[in-house]
Structures are given as C-alpha cells and as structure tokens.
Amino acid sequence: MVSGFAKKNVCKVKEVILINPIYDSFRWLACGNSPQPLSNRELSFTLADDVYIRYLSICDQKEFQNLLQKKCPHKLDIGAVYNNKPSISRHDAVVLARELVFDIDLTDYDEVRTCCQEAKVCDKCWKFMVVACEIIHKSLKDDFGFQNILWVFSGRRGIHCWVSDYEARTLDSPGRAAVADYLCLIIGGDNQNKKVHLGSDNLHSSIRRAVSIIDKYFDDIIQDQEFLGTSSRLQKFLKMIPEDALREQVEKSLEKMSESSLERWKTFISIYDSYLRENGNAIRKIKYLVEEIKIQFCYPRLDVNVTKGFNHLLKSPFSIHPKTGKVSIVFKPNNARNMKLDEIPTIHTLLDDSSPDNVQHQNNMRNAVKNFQEVVFSLEKAEAIRKRNYANTTLDF
Numbered sequence: 001m002v003s004g005f006a007k008k009n010v011c012k013v014k015e016v017i018l019i020n021p022i023y024d025s026f027r028w029l030a031c032g033n034s035p036q037p038l039s040n041r042e043l044s045f046t047l048a049d050d051v052y053i054r055y056l057s058i059c060d061q062k063e064f065q066n067l068l069q070k071k072c073p074h075k076l077d078i079g080a081v082y083n084n085k086p087s088i089s090r091h092d093a094v095v096l097a098r099e100l101v102f103d104i105d106l107t108d109y110d111e112v113r114t115c116c117q118e119a120k121v122c123d124k125c126w127k128f129m130v131v132a133c134e135i136i137h138k139s140l141k142d143d144f145g146f147q148n149i150l151w152v153f154s155g156r157r158g159i160h161c162w163v164s165d166y167e168a169r170t171l172d173s174p175g176r177a178a179v180a181d182y183l184c185l186i187i188g189g190d191n192q193n194k195k196v197h198l199g200s201d202n203l204h205s206s207i208r209r210a211v212s213i214i215d216k217y218f219d220d221i222i223q224d225q226e227f228l229g230t231s232s233r234l235q236k237f238l239k240m241i242p243e244d245a246l247r248e249q250v251e252k253s254l255e256k257m258s259e260s261s262l263e264r265w266k267t268f269i270s271i272y273d274s275y276l277r278e279n280g281n282a283i284r285k286i287k288y289l290v291e292e293i294k295i296q297f298c299y300p301r302l303d304v305n306v307t308k309g310f311n312h313l314l315k316s317p318f319s320i321h322p323k324t325g326k327v328s329i330v331f332k333p334n335n336a337r338n339m340k341l342d343e344i345p346t347i348h349t350l351l352d353d354s355s356p357d358n359v360q361h362q363n364n365m366r367n368a369v370k371n372f373q374e375v376v377f378s379l380e381k382a383e384a385i386r387k388r389n390y391a392n393t394t395l396d397f
C-alpha cells in the first residue's frame with residue numbers, strides 16, 4: 001500500500017496515503033471476512049530488502065492504518081480467513097473462507113505473443129488481458145451468477161480478479177478446481193502443437209460466447225502479433241491443422257502470398273471452408289478448427305493453481321509494484337480496452353508535482369478509487385441482504 005519510497009519523503013507519502021483508499025480497503029476486507037471476525041484473516045507484508053512477514057492480522061481500521069504506517073510495507077498480500085487468528089504455531093488452523101481469485105499473467109502468453117517476452121509488456125499484448133477480462137467476467141456473471149467481482153491491475157504484466165460473493169468465498173477446494181477447469185480450454189505443454197480440442201458436438205454456449213468475444217479483437221491482435229508473419233510462425237500454425245490434405249493446401253497457398261498475417265488468415269479461412277464443402281467426411285475431425293485456433297491464440301491463460309489453492313496469498317489492490325512503481329489500480333472490466341499502460345499511476349508521478357504525468361495520474365488514481373468504492377458498496381449491500389435473509393430464515397424456525 002505505502003511503498004518503501006516513504007522513507008525518502010514522509011510528507012509526500014502522507015498525501016499518497018490520503019488518496020489511497022485505506023478505509024475502503026478495510027471495508028472490503030471486513031465484508032470478505034464475514035461471518036468470521038476480521039482478526040482471523042491472514043495478511044502478509046513484504047518490507048524493504050525483501051523481508052517477508054506472514055501471519056499478520058488486524059482487528060479494526062485503526063490497527064490496519066497503524067500497521068501500514070509503522071511497517072511501510074513494499075507489498076501487502078491478502079490471504080485466507082481461518083477458524084482462529086492466523087499464527088505460525090497453529091498447525092490445526094482451518095481455512096474457512098477466501099475470495100475466489102484468478103491470476104492472469106502475460107508471461108503465460110509468451111508462446112503466442114510476439115511483441116514482448118517475459119517481464120516486458122506493451123499496449124499490443126495488453127489486448128490479451130482485455131480479452132481475458134471480458135471472457136472471465138462474462139462467465140462469472142452469466143454462468144455462475146456472481147455479482148461482486150473486483151478487477152485489479154497486478155502492477156506489471158497481468159491482472160487479478162477477486163470474487164467476493166458469499167458463495168464464492170465459501171467454495172471448497174473441489175468447487176474452486178471445478179470453476180478453474182471450466183474456464184480452462186488450453187491444455188498441454190510446450191511440445192504440444194494443438195492445445196485446444198472442442199470435439200464435433202454442438203459447442204457449449206460459454207465457448208460460443210468466448211469465441212464471439214475473441215472475434216471482436218481478433219483482426220487487431222493478429223495484425224499486432226503477426227501470428228503467421230514469418231516462416232517459423234507459419235510452420236507452428238500449420239502444425240495446428242490435423243488434416244494432412246488441408247494442411248498441404250494451406251501451406252502451398254500461404255507460402256506464396258504476402259507475409260501479412262491477416263491476409264494469410266483470411267486465405268486460410270477460405271481454403272478451410274471450401275475443403276469442408278468438398279470433404280464432408282472431414283467434418284468430425286476439423287468442425288471447429290477455426291474456433292480452436294482462435295482460442296489457442298487469444299483465450300485466457302489462467303494460473304489455475306492460484307484459483308484452486310484455497311490459502312494462496314494475493315497482492316492487495318492499490319499495492320505498488322516494487323520494480324515498476326505502478327499502482328495496482330482497480331479498473332472496470334468494460335473499460336479495460338481503454339486502459340493504456342503509460343496512464344497507470346506510479347508512486348513516482350503521484351509524488352512528483354513537476355512530473356508531466358502528475359495531473360493525469362492523480363485523476364486516474366481517483367477513478368480507480370471510485371471503481372473500488374463501487375464494488376465495496378455493492379458487496380456491503382449484498383452482505384446486508386444475505387444477513388437479513390439469514391436472520392429471517394433463523395426466525396422461521
């Protein structure tokens with residue numbers, strides 16, 4: 001929350017604390033804890049020089065604020081809610097609740113993105129995050145009925161999603177694994193060329209919906225990434241075609257034409273369509289080949305272990321990334337496509353009045369706080385309704 005930059009400029013950092021939503025963070029944590037006491041939630045701090053402290057907990061907002069100001073953590077992680085106050089010595093501690101979380105990191109896209117690799121990101125590869133956010137958000141709302149969903153920029157090269165509905169928080173491990181598996185369509189390691197297999201039955205509505213979301217961005221992404229733009233990328237693409245005769249036709253045509261990936265893709269589609277018309281018996285094998293390839297290029301690549309793990313600690317919203325200085329801002333999923341990486345506030349620009357980005361970053365910070373507050377209000381409302389319904393049910397008996 002408050003970075004180690006604090007030591008350099010205490011007064012300025014106090015200003016940043018004021019625009020940091022400590023009160024809203026506290027309310028969000030408190031709601032996410034209910035019905036357990038807040039003191040049963042594990043927090044962890046990473047201090048200067050990578051000193052890592054686990055099993056922290058707080059009882060109230062004052063204590064939260066004091067702890068942040070006293071320790072000046074570089075990073076605050078939020079863990080699970082236990083049956084007791086978290087402590088290193090309690091081996092009998094049982095996890096009772098935890099938001100359902102998703103972690104999507106652009107490094108997991110290194111096999112498809114061509115603009116950047118590893119820790120590097122740019123606005124071109126950010127589009128993968130836009131697609132991931134839209135697909136997962138829609139699925140969480142429409143397929144699972146979740147309402148209280150928070151989206152956070154992870155600080156460098158990815159996004160986090162926190163689902164705080166009571167049903168999500170109290171989901172057991174097999175339930176979490178089932179949600180993660182439901183959202184996982186890309187399967188296989190580095191040696192597997194084709195990682196998506198949709199069969200030949202009618203497509204599940206969630207897959208059709210995901211493909212229609214990908215379609216909105218696909219032409220843009222294929223031009224940015226040039227998936228088919230070099231001979232080695234083309235060879236990789238051809239290996240995704242399981243039908244030998246079709247693959248040979250596609251290879252012959254694509255090798256002869258311009259290197260524009262979009263043009264090559266359009267040619268592939270027309271060859272595929274006419275091949276299917278002429279070879280009805282191939283339909284079982286390649287009925288959804290186009291969808292499978294689009295999914296392999298653009299569908300969300302989740303770190304499923306984060307979702308499945310019941311007690312995984314995840315970086316708090318509004319943390320500051322130690323390397324980039326960027327704030328883990330909260331964003332609205334329908335606005336992800338308008339986010340520019342340069343416009344994400346950093347601790348440096350927020351503290352430096354003379355920075356040319358200061359005014360814009362202050363504004364973006366305020367918007368991020370507003371987005372956070374909207375989610376907190378909606379969660380508090382849902383919690384109040386849940387508690388009232390629970391009280392009424394108890395009275396009925």
Ligand SMILES: [Zn+2]
Nearest residue numbers: 115116122125
């Ligand atoms: Zn990039």
